[in-house]
Amino acid sequence: MLRIGEGFDVHKLALNRELYLGGVKIDYLKTENGKAVNIGLAGHSDADVLLHAICDALLGALALGDIGKHFPDTSDEFLNIDSKILLKKTYELIKKEKFLINNLDCTVIAEAPKLSEHILKMRAAISEILETDIKNVSIKATTTERLGFTGRKEGIAAKAVVLLKSND
Numbered sequence: 001m002l003r004i005g006e007g008f009d010v011h012k013l014a015l016n017r018e019l020y021l022g023g024v025k026i027d028y029l030k031t032e033n034g035k036a037v038n039i040g041l042a043g044h045s046d047a048d049v050l051l052h053a054i055c056d057a058l059l060g061a062l063a064l065g066d067i068g069k070h071f072p073d074t075s076d077e078f079l080n081i082d083s084k085i086l087l088k089k090t091y092e093l094i095k096k097e098k099f100l101i102n103n104l105d106c107t108v109i110a111e112a113p114k115l116s117e118h119i120l121k122m123r124a125a126i127s128e129i130l131e132t133d134i135k136n137v138s139i140k141a142t143t144t145e146r147l148g149f150t151g152r153k154e155g156i157a158a159k160a161v162v163l164l165k166s167n168d
């Protein structure tokens, strides 16, 4: 049996945060008063917007609710948590239902930083957690032509679509 799921997430960009995308730490610096300052996504966890969209797609495929239901942002347990752990826990739920990854296709929407050189590393990190071949994990990056909140570099958005197959 096949099941499809989709996920969408947005996080705000903020000063003095590290940027994590697709399980990879990415250097993103801005010069403020002659000093280099880190820019990253704000959130209760490490705010990895791509991994969150993937978690929601996985949960959605089996109608298991959403990431906020399983990992509430009011819980100290998930404060500053590495979102790779959230993805791993989500995948455990999928395996418990006897499903595996068929393939996954994602889009990150960000005006900056340039993501092309990080995509392969993200695909590797995600495919390892989801116990699937890297060729089953597609990640694309796009901008919104400087339009909207992503275009103004106020935040980053991510979309994910996943197809699951039952392993029995």
Ligand SMILES: [Zn+2]
Residues within 6 Å of the ligand: 009, 010, 011, 043, 047, 048, 049, 052
């Ligand atoms: Zn999120």
